Amino acid sequence: DIVMTQSPDSLTVSLGERATINCKSSQTVLHSSNNKNCLAWYQQKPGQPPKLLIYWASTRESGVPDRFSGSGSGTDFTLTISSLQAEDVAVYYCQQYCSSPDTFGQGTKLEIK
Amino acid sequence: QVQLQESGPGLVKPSQTLSLTCTVSGGSISSGSHYWSWIRQPAGKGLEWIGRMYSSGSTNYNPSLKSRVTISVDTSKNQFSLKVSSVTAADTAVYYCARDGPLCWFDPWGQGTLVTVSS
Numbered sequence: 001d002i003v004m005t006q007s008p009d010s011l012t013v014s015l016g017e018r019a020t021i022n023c024k025s026s027q028t029v030l031h032s033s034n035n036k037n038c039l040a041w042y043q044q045k046p047g048q049p050p051k052l053l054i055y056w057a058s059t060r061e062s063g064v065p066d067r068f069s070g071s072g073s074g075t076d077f078t079l080t081i082s083s084l085q086a087e088d089v090a091v092y093y094c095q096q097y098c099s100s101p102d103t104f105g106q107g108t109k110l111e112i113k
Numbered sequence: 114q115v116q117l118q119e120s121g122p123g124l125v126k127p128s129q130t131l132s133l134t135c136t137v138s139g140g141s142i143s144s145g146s147h148y149w150s151w152i153r154q155p156a157g158k159g160l161e162w163i164g165r166m167y168s169s170g171s172t173n174y175n176p177s178l179k180s181r182v183t184i185s186v187d188t189s190k191n192q193f194s195l196k197v198s199s200v201t202a203a204d205t206a207v208y209y210c211a212r213d214g215p216l217c218w219f220d221p222w223g224q225g226t227l228v229t230v231s232s
Contacts, residue, residue, distance in 0.1 A: 001176075031216060040218035049209055049222035050160065061220070093160060097218055101175040102150075104160040 002027050002096050006105035014113040019081040021108045023094035028074045031098050038098035041070055041079045043090045044107075050093060054079065086112060115140040117210050117223035124229050125204075131197040131228055135210030142191045144168060148213045151184060151195045153206040154225075161206075165213065166193050200230045 003026040013019040029038045037057035042050035052061045054070035057077055067082045081088055089112055094105040121133035135149070142149060150165040164174035166184045174182050183196040197204055207227050211219040 033216070038216060042219075049211075049225050050219070051222075052218055052220040055218045095160075095218065097213070097216060100173055101177075102162040102213075102219075104162070106159045 001101055002029065002099050002103050004094055004096055004103050004105040006092075006094060006108045008108060009106070010109040010111065012111045012113045013081075013084045015086065016083050017113075019084050019088070019110055021079045021092050021094075021110070023072075023077040023079070023105050025075045025077075025096055027099070029096045029098040030074050037073055037077070038096055039070075039072070039077050040095045040097060041068075042093045042095065043088075044093065045090045053092075081110075084110075084112070115212060115221055117212065117221060119208060119210050119223045119226040121226060121228070123227055124231065125200055126232050127201055127230055128199055131195070131200050131204060131230070133195045133208055133210075133226065133228070134192050135194070135223060137191045137193075137212075142186060142193060143188050146214055148215070148217070149184075149186070149193045150211050150213050150219060152209045152211055152219065152222075153204075154209070155203075155206045163195065163197075163208075202230050204228070205230045 005024045007022045039057040041054040044050040058070045069080050071078050091107045091109050116138045118136045125131045145168045148165045151163040164184050172184050181198045186193040207225040209225045211222040213219050
């Protein structure tokens, strides 16, 4: 199985400041068939299902604010929120979909300072 | 717009079989380009992919649960189902159904249903 490890486990950021969440995979998730990274980011608020934010490591889902961006390749990835808003308080998960079983990071809890 | 909704008993006794159904609306479950997955999340913990049903009717399960899991489809009702046998307290979780596909992320997700294993 590909193990996904996120850091930090929790993060406290002031409103308007940048938040950065890291995700590292135990094997590359760069797929040879299309040279794309099989890496998605989700946002989960309490009592809600995860919401897709980013796929192919850096493609923003339709309707997701442009303050959310994804970057990285191979085994190291980053989700950046450029200017934190109150509604961004949530747990964020990365997920690889290159190889079965699909696996998720343990989650990063983002709070307001 | 495709929507998914989980349903089933919220309480299951230890050693019994957990059974859930996911009803798909706004699109056909028989669509050749999509797969249909189950994912679970114990309270306060992370996400675990359980398994998926391919459009061909074949299945793929997480090896960690494979011996206890069965996913099936009822195309006439546009539903797919999950069974987990010999449950223990460790199977207590919110269970989600979701759509994915070949080399594809999970989207959309159902709202989730809490299943508690307790006598």
